[in-house]
Amino acid sequence: MENIKKSLVRYPFLERPVEIYERECGHKIIWAYKEGSLLNISSWVKTGSINENDENNGISHFLEHLMFKGTSKHKAGYFDRTLEAKGAIVNAATWKDYTFYYVTVPKGNDDKNLQETIELHADMMLNPVIPPEEIGEPFDLNQPVTTKRERHVVIEEIRMRKDQPWTKVYNSVNANLYSNHPYKRDVIGNEQIISTIKRETILDYYEKFYTPDNITTIIAGDINPDYVIAKIAKEFDFKGRKNHPKQEYKIDLQPTGGKYTEEYSKINTGFVMFGYLGAKANDIRTSLVLEMICSVLGDGLSSRLQQELIEKASEQIFNGVGAYYYPFRDGGNIFVQANFKPEAKNTVLEKLKQQIEILYTNGISEQELKKAKKKIKAGFASNSESVTDIADTIGYYITVPGGLNYVEEYADTIDKITAEEIKETAAEYMDINNVVISVLMPEEYKNEG
Amino acid sequence: MDKMILKNGIKVDIKTNKNTPRTAIVMHIRYNKNNTGKKSIYSLLSSLLFQGTKSRSAEQLAQELDENAIDIYYDLKADYMRFKILCLNEDVNLALNIFQDMFENSTLDNYEKEIQKIKGDLISELDSAKAQAKDEYLKTVYKNHQYAFSRKDAIEELETVTKEDLFEVFEQLKYIMAKNIFVVSDKTKEEILPLIEKHFEKLGVKETEYDTNLIEEIKENRVSTIIKDDANQAQIYMGWAIPIISFEEWPIINLVNTILGSAGLSSRLFLELREKKGLAYTVRSSYAINKLGSDFYVYIATEPKNIKTSIEGFQVEINKIMTEPMSSEELENAKNNAIGKRQFLFETNMSEAIIRGLYKYWGVDYDYEQKFIESVKEITKEDIMNFSKKYFSAPTALCVLAPEKYLKEAGLI
Numbered sequence: 001m002e003n004i005k006k007s008l009v010r011y012p013f014l015e016r017p018v019e020i021y022e023r024e025c026g027h028k029i030i031w032a033y034k035e036g037s038l039l040n041i042s043s044w045v046k047t048g049s050i051n052e053n054d055e056n057n058g059i060s061h062f063l064e065h066l067m068f069k070g071t072s073k074h075k076a077g078y079f080d081r082t083l084e085a086k087g088a089i090v091n092a093a094t095w096k097d098y099t100f101y102y103v104t105v106p107k108g109n110d111d112k113n114l115q116e117t118i119e120l121h122a123d124m125m126l127n128p129v130i131p132p133e134e135i136g137e138p139f140d141l142n143q144p145v146t147t148k149r150e151r152h153v154v155i156e157e158i159r160m161r162k163d164q165p166w167t168k169v170y171n172s173v174n175a176n177l178y179s180n181h182p183y184k185r186d187v188i189g190n191e192q193i194i195s196t197i198k199r200e201t202i203l204d205y206y207e208k209f210y211t212p213d214n215i216t217t218i219i220a221g222d223i224n225p226d227y228v229i230a231k232i233a234k235e236f237d238f239k240g241r242k243n244h245p246k247q248e249y250k251i252d253l254q255p256t257g258g259k260y261t262e263e264y265s266k267i268n269t270g271f272v273m274f275g276y277l278g279a280k281a282n283d284i285r286t287s288l289v290l291e292m293i294c295s296v297l298g299d300g301l302s303s304r305l306q307q308e309l310i311e312k313a314s315e316q317i318f319n320g321v322g323a324y325y326y327p328f329r330d331g332g333n334i335f336v337q338a339n340f341k342p343e344a345k346n347t348v349l350e351k352l353k354q355q356i357e358i359l360y361t362n363g364i365s366e367q368e369l370k371k372a373k374k375k376i377k378a379g380f381a382s383n384s385e386s387v388t389d390i391a392d393t394i395g396y397y398i399t400v401p402g403g404l405n406y407v408e409e410y411a412d413t414i415d416k417i418t419a420e421e422i423k424e425t426a427a428e429y430m431d432i433n434n435v436v437i438s439v440l441m442p443e444e445y446k447n448e449g
Numbered sequence: 450m451d452k453m454i455l456k457n458g459i460k461v462d463i464k465t466n467k468n469t470p471r472t473a474i475v476m477h478i479r480y481n482k483n484n485t486g487k488k489s490i491y492s493l494l495s496s497l498l499f500q501g502t503k504s505r506s507a508e509q510l511a512q513e514l515d516e517n518a519i520d521i522y523y524d525l526k527a528d529y530m531r532f533k534i535l536c537l538n539e540d541v542n543l544a545l546n547i548f549q550d551m552f553e554n555s556t557l558d559n560y561e562k563e564i565q566k567i568k569g570d571l572i573s574e575l576d577s578a579k580a581q582a583k584d585e586y587l588k589t590v591y592k593n594h595q596y597a598f599s600r601k602d603a604i605e606e607l608e609t610v611t612k613e614d615l616f617e618v619f620e621q622l623k624y625i626m627a628k629n630i631f632v633v634s635d636k637t638k639e640e641i642l643p644l645i646e647k648h649f650e651k652l653g654v655k656e657t658e659y660d661t662n663l664i665e666e667i668k669e670n671r672v673s674t675i676i677k678d679d680a681n682q683a684q685i686y687m688g689w690a691i692p693i694i695s696f697e698e699w700p701i702i703n704l705v706n707t708i709l710g711s712a713g714l715s716s717r718l719f720l721e722l723r724e725k726k727g728l729a730y731t732v733r734s735s736y737a738i739n740k741l742g743s744d745f746y747v748y749i750a751t752e753p754k755n756i757k758t759s760i761e762g763f764q765v766e767i768n769k770i771m772t773e774p775m776s777s778e779e780l781e782n783a784k785n786n787a788i789g790k791r792q793f794l795f796e797t798n799m800s801e802a803i804i805r806g807l808y809k810y811w812g813v814d815y816d817y818e819q820k821f822i823e824s825v826k827e828i829t830k831e832d833i834m835n836f837s838k839k840y841f842s843a844p845t846a847l848c849v850l851a852p853e854k855y856l857k858e859a860g861l862i
Contacts, residue, residue, distance in 0.1 A: 013470045035468060037792050068714065077724075080714035085782035087789010090714060106789045136727065148727025157730035159681040160750055163578050266679045267576040269569075301499060301511035310566065311507060319569035339573045371516040378518030381470035381537060385797040 002233060004029075009404040011394075012377075012411065013384035018394065018404060021229050026213025026243055028398065029232050032220040032390050039221030040387035041117055041232075042102035043125050044395035047209035049096050049187040050329065051247065058154070058189015059197060059205050061094040065150050066202065067101065068092070069134040071127040076134055079120050086113045089388075096183050097281075097329045098399045101125065104388045111223060115231065118219075122235035125215065130202060138196045154194050161188060165271045165440050166337075168263065172438035173275035173335070176259045181252045181330060212236075213243040216398045220387040251330055252277065254434045262439045264446045269319060270342040271440040274352060276430050278325060278332030281401040285413050289425045290334055291325045292372035292417065296364050297336060297355065298323025299375060304359070309338070309351055317344035318351075329400050334429060342442050349439075353432050360430055363423030373414050380410070450815060451638040455650045462809065463641050464633045466798055472541045472634035472641075473799040474534040475806035479740075481621055482658040488595070489567070489603040490610055490618050491530050495523040496563050497615070502554035510547070519544045521551070527596050527739040529810065535799055538635050542644050549648040552623060557615055564607045571600045579750065581675055582684035582850040589673045590688045590744045590846035594664045621657065628654060631806035633798040663692050664742025667844045674861050675850040683753045683851035687763050688746030691840050694738060696813070700824040701836045702736055702745065707787045708779070708833065709770060710734035710747060715782070717770070718747060722762045728755050745840065753855035760847070760859070771837040774830045788822050 003024055008017040016033040023029070048060045068090075070076035083090050088105035101124065105117050136149030145152070161167045171186050178184035217236060219228050254277045279286035298305045298321055305321035319339040326333045336356065340348040364372075383393045397404050451463045480491060499521075501507040514521060519536040521544070536544040574580050584599040591597040630649065632641055667690045694702065710718035710733045722732045729751045736745040747767075749759045775783075794804045808817050849861055856862045 015468050036796060038796055077715070077720070081782065084713050084715045085785045087786055087792065089790075089793070104793075106792045150727070152727030153723055153730055156682070156728070156751060159752060160730055162681040165576050266677065269573045269576055271576075300515040302508065302515040307508060307511070311511075316562065316565040316569055319566075319573040339569075341569065367512070367516070371512070374516060374518045378471075378537060384470060387796075 004229075004233065009408045011384070011390075011404070011407055012380040014390070019225060019229075020404060021233075023212070023233060025238055025241075026211070027236055027238065028216040029229055029236075030216060030218045030394055030398065030404075031225045031228060032218070032394060033222065033225075034220050034387050034390055035222050036387065037106055038104055038387050039107050039114065039117070039219065039223055040102060040104040040391040041121050041217065041219045042100055042391040042395055043121065043215055043217045044098055044100040044399040045210055046098060046214040046399050048094055048098050049185050050182050050249070051209060052182055052185060052189075054185075056193065056197065056201060056205065057185045058187075058193050059202060060099055061188050062150075062154055062194055062197065063202055063206060064092045064094045064099050064101070065154055066130045066135060067124055067128050069131060069150065070129055071123045072129055073123055073127060074120075076131065079124055083117065083120060086117075088117070094187055096187060098395070100395055100399075102388065102391065107221060107223065114223060114228070118228065118231050118235055122232065125210070126236065126238065128206065130199060130206075132199055135199055135202070138198065141191055141195050151194055154188070155191050158188055158191055158194070165265065165267055168265065169271045169273045169337070169438045169440050170335075172261050172263065173273045173436050174333070176255065176261060176436045176438070177275050177277055177333065178252045179255070181249050183328065183330065208244055211241060211243045212238045216395060218391045218394050220390040220394075249330060251280075254429075254431075255436060256434055258434050259436045260439075261437070262441060264441050264443045267440065267442050270340045270345055270348070270442070272338050272340065272348060272352070273438050274336040274356070275436040275438070276334040276434070278327070278334050278429060280331050281327045281329050282406075284401060284406045284409070285417070286425060287325070287327050287332060287401075288376065288410070288413060289417055289422055290332065290429065291376065292369070293359070293422055293426050293430075294323040294325045294334060295372040295375050296368045296422070297359060302371070304355055305336070305338070305352075308355060317341045317348060327400065342445055345439065345441065345445075349437070353435070356430055356435070357432050360423060360426035364419050366419060369417070369419045369422065373417070376410075376414055451642075452815070453638075453642060455646060457650055457652060458654050459628060459630060459649055459652065460809070461630045461642070461645050461649075462632065462805065462815075463638045464631075464801065464805065465635070465637050466633055466801070467635055469635045469798050470537060471535055471798055472538050472544075472632065472636065473797075473802040474545075475631045475799075475802040476532045477529045477629065477806055477810035478532070478622065479529045479659055479810070482660050483621075487606065487610075487614070488525060488598050489606040490614055492525055492567060492603065493560065493563060493607065493610060494557075494615060494618055494622065495525070495530060496567060497557045497560055498551040498555050500559055500563060501556050502550045503556060504554065505550060510551070513543075513547060517543055519547065521548055527737065528741070531803075531806070533799065533803070541634070541636065541641070545644055545648040555619070557612070557619060560610075560612060560615055564610065568604050568607055571604050575600055578677055578680050578682070578684050578850055581677070582686055582848055585673050585675055585850070586686035586688060586746065586846065586848035589671050589848050590667070590690050590746070591664055591742070592671065594662070594742070595660065596664060596739060596742065623652070629806065629809045631802050631809060633802040633805070660741065662741060664690055666690060666692055667846060670844040671846045672861060673848045674856050675848070676853045676856060676862075677850050678852045680753065680850060680852055682750045683756050683759075683849060683855060685749050685751070685756065685759055686746050686846075686848045687760065688744050688846050689840050689843055690846065691743040691745060694743050697824070698836065699738065700821055701828055701832055702738070704783055704787050704825060704828055705770065705833060705836060706734050706736055706745070707790075708775070708783045709766065713786065715786075717766050718763075721766060722749060722759065726758070726762065728759055728762065744846075753851045754858070756849060756851060756855055756859040756861070767837070767841050771834060771841055775833060777830075780828075780830055780833070784825055784828065787825055791818065791822060
């Protein structure tokens with residue numbers, strides 16, 4: 001009998017504690033109770049572009065696509081067809097620190113869909129065959145191709161992103177924020193690599209990173225936990241698959257003196273993004289503070305950017321403003337962004353800088369502090385409303401910061417955060433002299449410099 | 450489910466879902482006859498509701514909403530506007546109080562400034578190739594009808610809106626608002642109803658007239674193009690106008706969409722155009738049912754040199770669904786898929802309030818969901834073919850955005 005260590009964690013707005021089961025092999029299984037007719041099973045893998053290099057950039061995401069291409073038991077299409085015929089939504093996503101796969105499905109009468117869903121999900125995670133005919137032959141981007149397969153699908157996804165102004169601006173800021181860390185690369189990779197990468201390289205990557213201690217399987221729903229934990233443990237039979245030592249990466253520091261890039265496109269408005277490096281995700285307190293800073297700056301109608309740059313402005317030069325915090329294992333990102341009338345670019349940049357400086361020079365009011373705290377509380381409420389959101393939140397906390405205890409402690413942690421701490425943290429992380437700025441302008445402004 | 454009628458005739462439905470942290474309230478307001486062609490007024494008005502009341506400045510209003518994590522937002526659809534309120538259960542009374550104040554006491558000040566803000570938003574949205582193409586598709590499929598209203602039209606129309614127009618619509622809105630209110634909450638009827646009465650029972654309610662001008666049939670194929678020379682992908686919409694669709698056909702169009710290409714990895718378009726031909730990351734079908742006419746469309750974003758292949762691929766799949774009986778297995782799978790997906794519509798309080806509020810807006814009974822599911826179960830292969838023949842054999846509306854070179858190569862310009 002396998003020795004499985006069980007622990008419980010209180011999760012905000014859920015009726016019952018979340019149950020965590022740690023297996024000897026390192027694989028974790030987590031069950032969250034949520035009343036209702038749907039269940040979600042997800043597996044989060046601790047890999048993404050963080051484990052990529054210049055030769056294989058995009059491999060994590062390409063592998064995510066190829067995981068749907070059949071297993072040693074079932075051909076490509078069986079998984080999707082069978083589960084969607086039960087009304088399921090099946091999908092996956094890849095980001096810097098993680099790749100995750102999920103199925104959200106109606107349980108059916110007497111939980112009739114439960115068993116097969118677990119079996120198919122586990123089969124997909126553990127036994128992918130990645131058939132050569134589904135990947136498609138490597139090809140030269142400059143030559144016509146007669147047979148197109150998954151390589152082309154991913155290349156189309158890359159093309160799609162090239163037509164998105166915000167993605168262009170984000171990629172530019174992201175590349176300039178980092179000098180060495182793998183986070184500097186775009187998660188989706190590029191056409192050159194995707195068109196030529198070999199199947200063997202992809203299989204090696206799978207073997208290296210889809211290891212028991214890198215995978216957490218979460219099941220959320222109103223189901224019998226004893227049955228599902230035993231069933232998942234049985235189906236996730238890693239057959240002695242070895243865990244590998246984890247690679248650590250040197251953390252980059254915010255570029256001193258800042259960086260500015262400007263690109264041009266056939267657009268009508270200007271797009272700008274300011275970027276800073278934030279705290280490591282397991283520094284939960286600082287991460288929460290940075291999230292609150294972004295909330296005060298740019299979340300909602302009452303936020304500073306909205307009020308000062310749009311609502312109270314005498315002239316409408318900003319179309320939209322926002323501030324966001326993206327937490328990552330080796331350090332999050334702070335973004336302040338705006339869409340604007342291109343003729344006012346210089347004023348726009350100046351005003352954004354001013355708002356950031358005012359924040360860390362003067363700090364925030366108690367009213368703003370209270371508001372930011374309430375928003376985070378409401379965010380947890382929102383994330384507890386569906387089995388998919390519950391599983392996503394748990395998957396994120398286990399995979400990126402590294403534990404669900406952070407969720408349990410969030411209320412206490414937030415209560416202790418003061419306006420003074422917000423001011424100090426803003427000053428520490430958001431020095432305007434070091435900001436990385438990317439601007440996308442309409443082509444007609446190209447010669448104006 | 451508790452159904453009540455307030456003294457002023459407003460119908461209120463309350464559904465209690467225990468152990469849910471947030472309360473959702475939804476109201477649909479259909480555009481009245483005089484203003485169906487002036488949709489930007491509704492957009493402007495909705496936006497102005499957040500710009501201050503007699504007792505709260507715009508900043509105070511924003512502050513109070515954000516401080517309490519109360520979301521009040523609106524959608525503008527083809528026939529109606531929809532207000533949605535979402536808040537923690539502890540804040541329902543406050544949320545309703547603010548909402549009532551916005552509706553009864555908005556000053557509608559600074560409307561010129563708000564016009565500039567909305568125009569800026571719309572211009573910014575048009576920097577998306579997909580948004581441009583979708584706008585142009587709607588203009589093509591709903592030509593000569595109010596549903597053809599695009600962002601570009603809104604930008605032009607906003608210039609002509611006067612304060613008098615605005616107040617006229619606001620007065621109408623106050624009287625026709627909230628004829629139906631749908632609440633889904635952890636709270637019971639006994640807890641919610643007094644709050645609804647307190648905030649809505651004094652409102653006047655008047656009947657109003659609605660536009661009855663149906664969309665026109667497409668007599669011959671319509672093609673529109675947008676040249677965008679720096680586009681990395683062509684955006685292709687191909688659709689059909691459906692002037693009248695009966696209630697009985699709702700489950701069938703839903704199932705046809707499931708089979709052809711609603712979101713999912715096993716639909717025909719996904720399998721044939723993406724998985725087998727590698728033409729796209731995004732390929733799908735969709736439809737909109739409106740009071741005065743509907744449309745069904747297929748969409749793909751693909752490398753510009755694939756325009757012709759993609760359109761041919763669409764035609765093959767459309768011909769197939771019109772002429773070839775599907776296998777019993779595919780039909781059963783599609784039915785189970787469509788039926789199973791219904792449960793997602795009821796998962797959160799807001800999603801449930803939206804779907805039930807929409808049923809209320811359409812005037813169908815509370816048990817419509819069950820009837821819908823039963824109808825899906827009864828659909829035959831012949832129903833699918835007959836429906837497809839009836840609507841997809843008509844001329845199409847095609848809209849393609851791409852670099853000029855590729856539009857020429859595809860014979861579209």
